[in-house]
Amino acid sequence: MILRRPFFWIIAAIVAAFAIAPAIGDNIELRESLVLAAVYITLASNINMILGYAGYVNFGSIVFFGLGGYFSVWLMSAHAWPLAAALVAGGVAVSALALVFGLGILRLRGVYFALSTIGVNEGVMAFVANFGPWGGSTGIYLSPALFQPLGGPAKALWVIYYLLVGIMGLSLVLSYAVKRSKFGLGLLAIGQNEDAAALLGVPTPRYKAIVYSLSAFLPAIAGGLYFFKSAYIQPPDAFDLQLSTETIVVAMLGGQGTVAGPALGAFLYEELRGWLLTSPTFSHFQLVVAGVLLLAIVLFAPGGLMGLLYRLWPRLRSFLE
Amino acid sequence: MNALLEVENLSKQFGGLRAVQALSFEVREGTILGLIGPNGAGKTTVFNLLNGVFAPDEGQVRFRGADITGLAPFRVARHGLARTNQIVQPFANMTVLENCVVGACFGRENLPLARAREAAREAVTLVGLEDRLDALASQLTIAGKKRLELARALAARPTLLLLDEVLAGLNPVEIERMIGIIRTIRDSGISILMIEHLMQAIMSLSDRIVVLNSGAKLAEGLPAEVAADPMVIGAYLGDPGFVDKLRES
Numbered sequence: 001m002i003l004r005r006p007f008f009w010i011i012a013a014i015v016a017a018f019a020i021a022p023a024i025g026d027n028i029e030l031r032e033s034l035v036l037a038a039v040y041i042t043l044a045s046n047i048n049m050i051l052g053y054a055g056y057v058n059f060g061s062i063v064f065f066g067l068g069g070y071f072s073v074w075l076m077s078a079h080a081w082p083l084a085a086a087l088v089a090g091g092v093a094v095s096a097l098a099l100v101f102g103l104g105i106l107r108l109r110g111v112y113f114a115l116s117t118i119g120v121n122e123g124v125m126a127f128v129a130n131f132g133p134w135g136g137s138t139g140i141y142l143s144p145a146l147f148q149p150l151g152g153p154a155k156a157l158w159v160i161y162y163l164l165v166g167i168m169g170l171s172l173v174l175s176y177a178v179k180r181s182k183f184g185l186g187l188l189a190i191g192q193n194e195d196a197a198a199l200l201g202v203p204t205p206r207y208k209a210i211v212y213s214l215s216a217f218l219p220a221i222a223g224g225l226y227f228f229k230s231a232y233i234q235p236p237d238a239f240d241l242q243l244s245t246e247t248i249v250v251a252m253l254g255g256q257g258t259v260a261g262p263a264l265g266a267f268l269y270e271e272l273r274g275w276l277l278t279s280p281t282f283s284h285f286q287l288v289v290a291g292v293l294l295l296a297i298v299l300f301a302p303g304g305l306m307g308l309l310y311r312l313w314p315r316l317r318s319f320l321e
Numbered sequence: 322m323n324a325l326l327e328v329e330n331l332s333k334q335f336g337g338l339r340a341v342q343a344l345s346f347e348v349r350e351g352t353i354l355g356l357i358g359p360n361g362a363g364k365t366t367v368f369n370l371l372n373g374v375f376a377p378d379e380g381q382v383r384f385r386g387a388d389i390t391g392l393a394p395f396r397v398a399r400h401g402l403a404r405t406n407q408i409v410q411p412f413a414n415m416t417v418l419e420n421c422v423v424g425a426c427f428g429r430e431n432l433p434l435a436r437a438r439e440a441a442r443e444a445v446t447l448v449g450l451e452d453r454l455d456a457l458a459s460q461l462t463i464a465g466k467k468r469l470e471l472a473r474a475l476a477a478r479p480t481l482l483l484l485d486e487v488l489a490g491l492n493p494v495e496i497e498r499m500i501g502i503i504r505t506i507r508d509s510g511i512s513i514l515m516i517e518h519l520m521q522a523i524m525s526l527s528d529r530i531v532v533l534n535s536g537a538k539l540a541e542g543l544p545a546e547v548a549a550d551p552m553v554i555g556a557y558l559g560d561p562g563f564v565d566k567l568r569e570s
Contacts, residue, residue: 186423186426188415189423192412192415193410193413195374196411197412198395198398199372199394199398199404200403200424201395201398201399201427201428201429201477203395203427204395
C-alpha cells in the first residue's frame with residue numbers, strides 16, 4: 001500500500017510544513033509567498049505527468065489553470081454556487097474539455113505537439129476574450145459578499161490557503177501514485193520510445209489522452225482558488241503563457257520524471273523569483289534569470305536537481321522518488 | 322498441426338513501389354517459419370503489416386482464428402503476437418527488468434504489476450541477462466540489447482514471436498548462444514516467424530522457409546527444398562558453380 005512507503009510520509013511532511021509554518025504567529029507575509037509556491041508546485045507536479053513521464057512538452061498547460069478559474073468564478077458569481085461545488089465542477093469541466101482537445105492534438109508528436117498546445121491556449125484565450133457571459137475582455141469581478149460564507153475576507157484568505165495546500169498535497173500524491181502504477185509504467189515507456197511501447201501492447205492513444213486530461217484536473221481547481229482569492233479574472237492573467245513556460249522551467253529545474261523534483265524546483269524557483277522581484281538590481285530581469293537557468297539545466301544537468309542529488313548520493317533513489 | 326497465423330493475399334504499396342504483392346503463407350503451431358530474401362524484398366514490411374504498424378491495402382491476416390488485419394500495434398500485441406525490432410529499440414533509461422515488465426504488463430496476459438515482475442524475471446533468465454537485471458538498458462552491449470529485445474517480447478508470454486534479424490551484428494559465439502535460446506523458446510511451445518540473412522542459422526532452425534523477392538513469394542518449402550530451388554539460387558543465394566560455368570562457356 002502507498003501508506004507504507006516512506007515517500008508518502010515525505011509528502012505528508014511537506015504538506016504539514018506548509019500548513020503549520022504561516023500559522024505560527026499569523027505570518028501573512030509568509031503565507032502569501034507560500035500561496036504562490038503551492039500554486040507553482042501544483043502546476044509543476046501536474047505538467048510533470050505529461051512532460052516528465054510521457055515525454056510530451058505541453059507549453060500551454062496554463063490553459064487548464066485559467067479555464068478552471070473561469071468556470072469556478074463564473075459559477076460563483078453568476079449562479080451563486082458555493083465555493084466547493086464550483087471548484088469541483090470547474091475541475092471536472094476542464095478535464096472533460098482536455099480529453100476532447102487531447103484526443104485531437106495528441107496525434108501530433110514532438111515540436112508539432114508543443115506548438116499545438118500553445119495554439120490551444122491562445123485559441124481559448126481569444127474565445128474567452130470575446131465570450132459575453134464571461135465578461136469578454138474585461139473579465140469577471142467577484143463581489144466581496146462572496147467571502148462572507150467563509151467568515152469574511154481575512155478568514156477566507158486562510159481557508160483558500162489551506163485548500164490550495166491540500167490541492168498541492170493531492171497533486172504530489174497523484175503524481176506519485178501514477179508513477180508507481182501500471183498506467184505510469186506505460187507512460188514512462190511512451191516517454192522513452194512511443195513506437196516500441198505500442199509494439200509491446202501499451203495502448204498509447206488512450207494513455208496519452210487520459211494523462212493529458214488527468215493533468216488538467218488539479219490545476220483547474222487551483223485556478224479556481226487562485227482567482228477566487230484575487231476576486232477577479234481577466235483573459236491575459238488566466239492564460240498567461242509566461243507562467244506556462246515557467247512551469248516547464250520549474251519541472252526541468254527540479255528533475256522531470258521524478259515526483260519530488262518538480263516540487264523542489266517549484267519551491268526554489270518561487271523563492272528565488274520572490275527575492276529577484278524585490279531586489280532593486282534584478283527586478284526587471286527575473287525572466288532573464290529564468291532563461292539562463294533553463295539553458296544551464298538543458299546543457300549541464302539534464303536530470304535537473306534530482307539528477308544531481310542522485311549522482312551525489314545514489315542511495316537517495318531508494319526512497320526519494 | 323493447426324495454422325496459428327494465416328496470411329492471405331497480403332498487399333501493400335508505397336507510392337509506386339509495390340512492397341508486398343499478394344503474399345499468402347501460414348505459420349503452424351509449435352514451428353519455426355523462416356522468411357528470407359534479398360535486401361529490399363519486403364520482409365520487414367511483412368512484419369509491419371502483421372502487427373499493425375502499417376495497414377495492408379489488400380488481404381487478410383488471421384491469428385488463432387481471429388481477424389487481426391490492420392489492428393493497431395498495441396491491439397495486436399494483446400492477441401499474443403510479440404515482435405523484436407531489427408534496429409534495437411530499448412527503453413534506454415529503464416533497467417533491464419523494467420523494460421521486460423513493460424512487455425509483461427501489456428502483453429497477451431495483461432498482468433498486474435507484481436505478477437508482471439515475475440514474468441519479466443523469467444524472460445530475463447531465459448535469455449541469460451539475469452546478472453544485468455538492474456543495469457540500465459543503455460549500458461548493455463549490442464548483443465545484450467538484442468537479447469533484451471527478445472526478453473521484452475518473451476515477457477509478454479506470446480503465442481507467436483516475430484524475430485527480425487536477431488542474429489545480425491553478433492559474433493560467432495553470441496550467434497551460437499542466440500540459436501540455443503531460440504530453440505529453447507520454440508521447445509517451450511512458442512511458435513516463431515523469423516527474418517534472417519544468416520543462411521546456416523536459418524536453414525538449421527526453420528521447419529519451413531518462405532522466400533520473398535520484390536515483395537512476392539518466390540518459393541516455399543522445407544529448408545533443403547528451398548536451398549536447392551534454382552529460382553531461389555538465382556534470385557538470392559547465388560550459384561556456387563557460377564564461376565565454373567563462366568569458364569566453361
